[in-house]
Amino acid sequence: MADLHRRDQHADTATEPEDRAASVVDPTGAVDAHDPKQWAAGLPAVANSFRHGIEQMGLPRTARVFGRLNQDQGFDCPSCAWPDPEADHRHVAEFCESGAKAVAWEATKRRVDREFFAKHSVADLDEQSEWWLGQQGRLTEPMHLRAGGTHYEPVSWDEANAIMAGHLRGLPSPDDAVFYTSGRTSNEAAFLYQLMVRAYGTNNLPDCSNMCHESSGTAMSEQIGIGKGAVTLESLERAELIVIAGQNPGTNAPRMLTHLERAKQNGAVIVAVNPLPEAGLIRFKNPQTPRGLVGPGTALADDHLQIRLGGDHALFRAVGHLLVQAELAAPGSVVDRAFVEAHTAGYDDYVEAVREIDWDATELATGLQRVEIEALAKRFTDSSATVVCWAMGLTQHVHAVMTIQEIVNVLLLQGNIGKDGAGPCPVRGHSNVQGDRTMGIWEQMPQPFLDALGSEFGFTPPTKHGVDATATVQRLRDKSVRVFFGMGGNFAMATPDTPVVHAGLRACDLTVHVSTKLNRSHTVTGTEALILPCLGRTDRDATARGDQGVTVEDSQGQVHLSQGRLEPPSQDCRSEVAIVAGLAHHLVPGVGTVDWRGLADDNDRIRDHISRVVPHFGDYNDRVREPGGFLLPHKPRDRREFDTPSGKAEFLAGSVPPLELPEGRLLLQTIRSHDQFNTTVYGHADRYRGISGNRRVVLVNPDDLHRLGFHAGQVVDVVSEFEGVDRRAEGFTLVAYPTAADCAAAYYPETNVLMSADHVALRSNTPVAKALVVRFEAR
Structure with missing residues (x-):
């Protein structure tokens, strides 16, 4: 069996240079559009992977990091949730261009320190693009924006925990706080996080799954x-x-x-x-x-x-x-x-x-x-x-x-x-979004899970359903969220109704974000704000109990280990587990029998708790140390057994509604560029689609452009129409593209402004980002 606590003889033991934030120039310029490519990957993908790695990490570090990516005894890719082959069938380069970009982005040698925040006010940072913010480097210490302040200032972890606990304890109801989770959070951190939130007294646990595959889970x-x-x-x-x-x-x-x-x-x-x-x-x-x-x-x-x-x-x-x-x-x-x-x-x-x-x-x-x-x-x-x-x-x-x-x-x-x-x-799109749900990150976890959680830790979890991501946006619109806590992610840009979300976050008493890098959510703040720097997948988590590893669940239910080897950006960066445990020790010290301090530096103990609470995780520590980890059971796949009311798979067929498109309108879908992952923008080149230079583009069938009286290269405002309300995305360049007739496509998060928090998928409550009815208005 592998020993999570052994030192890797080839680990990065030398302290990495504490580079100041790089002087980077935003490459946004005029749109350059060519014919889309007819093939993917090949040598350009290899070259681009190493270009990103060398630019951010240097050649020696790139070689070390890429060599451990998605390998047994290595670390899991922080990008998508695609599964790994069996441990003995993996390629020496078991990663793709997207994964290389994600790792380079996280393992960069660039740093954002207190001098950076002293130089840049929050208002200044809010003027910058998503790309520019992400390029500045890794966060290195907790930062606090005081009420009435203009700049983030350094704060100790104890002070940060006291600020958070003070705000949360002062709320009239725990339901006045919302605790968001990104899909990159590990199983151990997710389990501890939902435990803290439920010990605090709420099920307000929206997560990124609410905005992507909630419909899949509901349907199946x-x-x-x-x-x-x-x-x-x-x-x-x-x-x-x-x-x-x-x-x-x-x-x-x-x-x-x-x-x-x-x-x-x-x-x-x-x-x-x-x-x-x-x-x-x-x-x-x-x-x-x-x-x-x-x-x-x-x-x-x-x-x-x-x-x-x-x-x-x-x-x-x-x-x-x-x-x-x-x-x-x-x-x-x-x-x-x-x-x-x-x-x-x-x-x-x-x-x-x-x-x-x-x-x-x-x-x-x-x-x-x-x-x-x-x-x-x-x-x-x-x-x-x-x-x-x-x-x-x-x-x-x-x-x-x-x-x-x-x-x-x-x-x-x-x-x-x-x-x-x-x-x-x-x-699934995010590396552990499925595992987070398995660990209890859901606003409506079933009663057997809550009963097992309460029994394990000696308290009674709340049973009232909490808010999902869409309901959180609606509550932000109503200014009824007092504290917003984000465990990773970029909620300010990932959600619909962007201006509404920003106004609601700014109306909060406190906003908190656990992050590795800067993003828009750090510039859209409550009256007070905290940035808590956390370790990434590539970083070593060295504690008094030895080097810690975390686990993740991929898109097909395989659970496996991940252990970073790089020295952290600074001694003030903490693991997500330690951050949650530290806050919980201040916030809910007397609830149940949770040894928050003991769990903060021992993921084995957390996994022991998981094995007694979460179904199918018995002997967790032993099974996950086997090469490749273990595959979770799946009754329909394994035995053709179905946990439905009838005990059988259900044929379900409702009516198919007609699709109506008013004259002069198109159906818009939001899409990713090849140079981004979710709201993280790595560059401005959508290589396969032949578009570069600017992300504010709309891809439109040439016949539709002609029919509607527009032309390629024209700059327009895109206006969405939902229930009599217009939403506007300004300054988009039209690109003639071989998409289906009556259809258009544009990148998010720039077009999330066109989405309404009230326009959702039936039964799953997922925000609608596809088939938005839009029109163009010439500028």
Whole structure:
């Protein structure tokens, strides 16, 4: 077994230079637009990875850090949640360009110290771009913005804890505080964080999952009894058909391309469903192979269905209709009747619901021809093992939950769950967002979890549901949040209704952010504000109990260790675990039997508690030390058992609403650039889409530009329309782009201003960021 507490003979033991914040110039300029690329990765991805690493870390540090990334006994990538191969099947460079950028950004040698804050007022910092703020370097000590102050000033950890505890204890109700969590928080920190919050007396635990895959969890929990995907990495490679809907793996999960290539080599058919043609799904040049470096690479998607935004619901309903019609015409030829009869409920009602569809309405909603949809259905009937992958292109619509349930319906028809090479595969975007939920970061955790938590620590957790991210924005709008605490992330820019959020944060008595780097949330402050510098994944966490490691859960339910080796940016940086334990010792010292001081420097003890509270984590410390960690059980995948009221997988088919688009309007989706991860902007080059120089662009079909009376290169205001209220994003350049007709795309967070906190996905409450109705106004 690996020993978490041993010293690595090759660790960075020398103190890294305490570089002052670099003099960086924001590269924003005129938009430069070229034809989009027809392939992804290859030598440019390698070169760009090392360019970012060397610029931020220097060559020796880059080599050391990249060599440990996603390796057994190394540290987990702080970027996406794509799983790692088995420990003995990992490449020496088991990372992608996006991961390299994330690690370089975190492990930079640049520093933000007290002299930096003395030089820059909060107002000055608020004038800077997201890119500029992130480029300044690692935070090095706790900083305090006093009431009426203009600059952050150094503060000791004891003083910071006293300030936070004083504000929180002084609130009329614990529910007047909100405790947000980013998906990069480790299992140990997340568990301790939710314990502190519940010991304090509230379930106000919004997290980033509320804004991305909440719709996936809601949909699948209702149908199969669990909100997690049912496909392992190895199973994906053995699929006969892989449908990728509303996802751009070439930018958002590039390591996925390697496994799609392997599936392709094993004979899989791949279908891309997306309004935008994405380079990664056209052709992949695997930089780990000679064919990828100097050869033609591998063509991935056999078909590309350029669907209209919001049309996925109608598409998968039509596929279900065609499969049922084929089964009715030739019983036993399409539907897995043995599976359906033994393991599902609601089949007859589903058949009745999809027996007839309106093809004219379906073609209008999808933007596809009937023959294209019939060809997709034929792909399903020809496959005996099908995986459907999706991401935020599906989850951030009004009807996202119903859309995902249509996908699961289609999978159930052919028994594509609980067998090799098949199943639903939501691809999570943040490295431990799934693990945070497993550890209790949810505003409505089930009673058995709360009972186990209370029993373990000798107190009664609150049972009243708290607020999610959307409800937090609504409460900020109402000025009813008094203390906002952010465990990582950039809430000020990640949420809808940006001006509303900023005004609400500024109305708080206290805002607190646990962070590694500067971001907008540090410049949008309450009357008082604190910045608490934390260790990153790459940093060594040396305590009196030895070097500590943390654990994370990937997108497919594998739990594994992560241990940084770099010396921290300063002695005043603390782990998230230590930060939470330190505050809790001041805030809730008499609640229950929690030994906050003892837990602050011993993650093994935290894992022992987890093993007794969280289902399926027994013998946690032993199991996670095995090479590669352990895979959490998944009843539908492992045994075709379903924790639903009927005890079976549920066919659920509601009505498919018509998609109506007023004259002169387009449907807008927010997207990531290739040079960003969520709200973190690494640069201004969306290489695969051929756009650089400026992020304030809108990608529009050339025919739509002509029809609407605009032209490429024109600068416009983008105005969204929701329930009679206009929201405006100013100064965007129009780019002619081969997106689907009636559709447009633009980068977030710049376009989050167009989203309304009241415009949410039904049943999951996820903010709607796709298929926003917009118009352009010339400037």
